Amino acid sequence: xAEARFLPPPxxxxxxxxxxxxxxxxxxxxxxxxxxxxxxxxLAANAAPGGLFASPFEVALALGRLAVGGSLWPALGESLSIxxxxxxxxxxxxxxxxxxxxxxxxxxxxxxxxxxxxxxTPRVAFIPLIxxxxxxGFEAKVLVVFLGAVMPVILNAYAGVRAADxxxxxxxxxxxxxxxxxxxxxxxxxxLPFLVAGVRIGATIGLINTVVAExxxxxxGLGGLLALYGxxxxxxxxxxxxxxxxxxxxxxxxGLRLVERRMLRxxxxx
Amino acid sequence: xxxxxxxxxxxxxxxLGGRPVLEGIDLTARRGETLVLLGPSGCGKTSLLRxxxxxxxxxxGEVQVNGAPPVPGRAAAMVFQSYxxxxxxxxxxxxxxALPRLDPAERDARVARVLARVGLSRFAEAWPxxxxxxxxxxxxxxxxxxxxPELLLMDEPFAALDAQSRELMQAExxxxxxxxxxxxxxxxxxxxxxxxxxxxxxxxxSPRPGRIVEEVAVDFPxxxxxxxxxxxxxxxxxxxxxxxxxxxxVLSDPHSDFFSGAG
Numbered sequence: 001x002a003e004a005r006f007l008p009p010p011x012x013x014x015x016x017x018x019x020x021x022x023x024x025x026x027x028x029x030x031x032x033x034x035x036x037x038x039x040x041x042x043l044a045a046n047a048a049p050g051g052l053f054a055s056p057f058e059v060a061l062a063l064g065r066l067a068v069g070g071s072l073w074p075a076l077g078e079s080l081s082i083x084x085x086x087x088x089x090x091x092x093x094x095x096x097x098x099x100x101x102x103x104x105x106x107x108x109x110x111x112x113x114x115x116x117x118x119x120x121t122p123r124v125a126f127i128p129l130i131x132x133x134x135x136x137g138f139e140a141k142v143l144v145v146f147l148g149a150v151m152p153v154i155l156n157a158y159a160g161v162r163a164a165d166x167x168x169x170x171x172x173x174x175x176x177x178x179x180x181x182x183x184x185x186x187x188x189x190x191x192l193p194f195l196v197a198g199v200r201i202g203a204t205i206g207l208i209n210t211v212v213a214e215x216x217x218x219x220x221g222l223g224g225l226l227a228l229y230g231x232x233x234x235x236x237x238x239x240x241x242x243x244x245x246x247x248x249x250x251x252x253x254x255g256l257r258l259v260e261r262r263m264l265r266x267x268x269x270x
Numbered sequence: 271x272x273x274x275x276x277x278x279x280x281x282x283x284x285x286l287g288g289r290p291v292l293e294g295i296d297l298t299a300r301r302g303e304t305l306v307l308l309g310p311s312g313c314g315k316t317s318l319l320r321x322x323x324x325x326x327x328x329x330x331g332e333v334q335v336n337g338a339p340p341v342p343g344r345a346a347a348m349v350f351q352s353y354x355x356x357x358x359x360x361x362x363x364x365x366x367x368a369l370p371r372l373d374p375a376e377r378d379a380r381v382a383r384v385l386a387r388v389g390l391s392r393f394a395e396a397w398p399x400x401x402x403x404x405x406x407x408x409x410x411x412x413x414x415x416x417x418x419p420e421l422l423l424m425d426e427p428f429a430a431l432d433a434q435s436r437e438l439m440q441a442e443x444x445x446x447x448x449x450x451x452x453x454x455x456x457x458x459x460x461x462x463x464x465x466x467x468x469x470x471x472x473x474x475x476s477p478r479p480g481r482i483v484e485e486v487a488v489d490f491p492x493x494x495x496x497x498x499x500x501x502x503x504x505x506x507x508x509x510x511x512x513x514x515x516x517x518x519x520v521l522s523d524p525h526s527d528f529f530s531g532a533g
Contacts, residue, residue: 171354174323175368175417176343185367189358266358266397 054236059243062236071225076244079210079221082138083248086145087206091199094150098157098198099191103183108158115158119151123209127216136218144213149206156198160191196260203252211245276301276454277322277421281331283479284317290479291317295331297473297482301420304447304455306465308512309475310520315458318480319423322456323348335421347419351426353406355398355413361385362394365413384416387446404435408442415446422453428464440467444495462512466490467499474515477523484515 038056045055054062066072101108101115127144134140164187172182188195214223222241229238277299284292291314299305307315320326321333324340335345347368355364365381372380385391388408398406407427414422424443428436444467447455459465465472466488474484486508490499499505520526 167350167352167354168356170325171348171350172367173325173342174346174348175370175413176341177367177370181370185359186356189356192358266399268397268399 051233052235054239058236059239062234063240063243066225066237066240072244075221075225075241079214079223080248082141082145082213082221083207083210086142086210087149087203089142090146090149090153090202090206093146094153094198094202095157095188095195098154098159099161099183099188101154101158102161102164102191103179103187108162112158115151115154118147119155123147124212124216127213131217140217141210141213144217145206145209148209148212149202152201152205153195153198156194156201157191160194160198161187163194164190192263193260196256196263200253200256203256204249207245207249207252275299276303276336277456278334279318279321279331280334282318282321282328282333283330284314284321284326284328286317292321292328293479293481295480295482299454299456301454302450302452303470304457304468306457306459306469306472307475308459308462308465308472308516309480310477310516310523310526311460312525313475313477314480315475316425318475319348319425319456319458322346322421323423346421346423347414347417348423349407349410349414349425349427351429353398353403353410353430355406355409357398360395360397361390361401361409364398364409365416368413368417380416381412384412387415388412388442402435404431404439407431407435407439411439411443411446419453422447422455424455424457426458426460429459429461436464440464441495444468444493448493448495460516462509462516463500465512466505466509467494472512474512477519477525483519486512 041056045053045058063072097111101111123144126147130140130143134143168186168190169182172186177185210221211223211226214221215227219227222245225241226238229235229241275298277297279295279297282292282295283290295318297305307318309315317326321328322335322340323346324333324335324342324344327339333340340346356367359367362381362385365384366377369377369380382391382394385394388411390405390408390412393401393405398409401409407430411427428439431439447453455468457465457468469488472486472488473482474486475481476483488499488508490502490505491497520528523529
């Protein structure tokens with residue numbers, strides 16, 4: 001399982017869009033890179049002994065069969081509901097807890113060592129315990145996703161709130177603003193670059209943990225399909241599921257990037 | 271009413287981090303009066319403003335605004351040297367931030383009025399980063415004026431501006447705060463000229479721990495936008511007197527960069 005990592009807010013900003021002709025060029029480069037990957041994939045498939053690997057074309061056909069045959073959709077729905085539930089709760093709880101730790105220093109000083117400790121512990125180690133407590137179903141899986149996704153959100157929210165500009169906080173206090181108002185209008189907006197970075201890492205780990213949970217508890221969803229096709233050496237179907245998972249990941253991170261760009265308009269293009 | 275004491279400090283002392291910052295401060299401001307605190311860097315002028323704003327409590331003595339200890343946001347509005355605009359809010363929203371308890375329609379009307387007064391109506395939807403320093407400070411001034419404060423606290427508000435903008439802002443401040451119902455102003459600066467242009471009285475503070483060592487009444491006629499005090503006959507003498515006291519304090523302060531040790 002991937003470890004939660006603390007990352008500083010991304011500094012890349014919107015350089016690609018700022019460069020002359022940037023958006024089109026980036027899209028072209030990305031498609032070009034995809035073509036290179038597909039070529040190498042095809043070459044690898046040609047070189048591998050029959051039945052051990054599948055070509056891009058075979059995978060595309062398998063994806064079509066899964067989509068038309070119908071076994072993809074229930075699995076996708078199940079995985080997405082687990083993924084979005086676990087990650088969504090992680091975002092809310094993580095920001096609330098991180099903000100509390102950052103605003104009330106004794107709480108932060110008390111908890112941060114434990115959060116770091118838990119963040120460095122492979123969450124897969126807790127799965128037997130979670131099964132004992134919650135069984136093999138939806139709740140257990142959501143908890144596995146939550147535990148993975150929540151750590152970077154907490155740590156980034158904590159760091160972001162502590163990085164609040166004391167001059168702006170004092171200005172707000174001078175207007176008579178309450179703690180809640182200072183949090184909502186000064187501290188959290190200032191921490192937004194940190195929060196978005198934390199959510200982006202959390203969302204990635206959440207997807208990984210979704211598959212882990214589906215492999216370690218009741219085998220179901222996209223993780224279940226991976227186990228099924230993997231054990232039967234149906235490599236085209238197996239890789240088709242991998243492509244679906246990658247697509248979910250890309251959609252999520254690109255969506256978050258759009259949200260970030262919209263919410264951080266005030267920074268402008270630097 | 272205009273002669274009533276609006277602001278009173280009696281025997282105020284303050285230490286920050288174990289170091290004495292202010293000692294034995296007594297001062298009174300009448301309603302509508304402009305008091306300028308003049309002193310070398312690090313004499314506790316800013317801390318004095320924070321005490322009056324209610325952001326800090328004194329270690330000894332008492333601070334009273336309208337006869338009661340100050341409550342942040344109610345006692346006064348404050349303008350800072352570094353503008354302190356919220357970069358994620360538009361100009362309009364930055365000004366509206368000072369009016370959380372007003373209903374939206376009335377708030378919007380007041381914000382629009384004050385932006386017109388400081389000449390920034392066209393920039394209501396701009397982000398702070400898109401404005402020059404002088405314009406940002408006008409937004410900060412608008413944010414203070416929009417609450418229609420009885421007491422305006424200004425902490426070296428024009429020190430970061432270029433000479434031209436500073437002069438224009440001083441004139442604008444005289445215009446905005448002048449008049450019979452204008453606020454009481456407590457203005458911190460280390461510029462002798464600025465003090466003399468704006469003040470009814472100048473209070474000279476010593477280096478840390480800050481004490482009021484001299485009080486100078488500035489009787490130049492008002493409105494001063496029409497009668498530039500710098501053209502008055504006794505301006506040079508007053509200027510020289512304040513500057514010499516200031517220079518003396520800076521040169522004899524062991525914490526100052528210019529301390530010569532000769533006394």
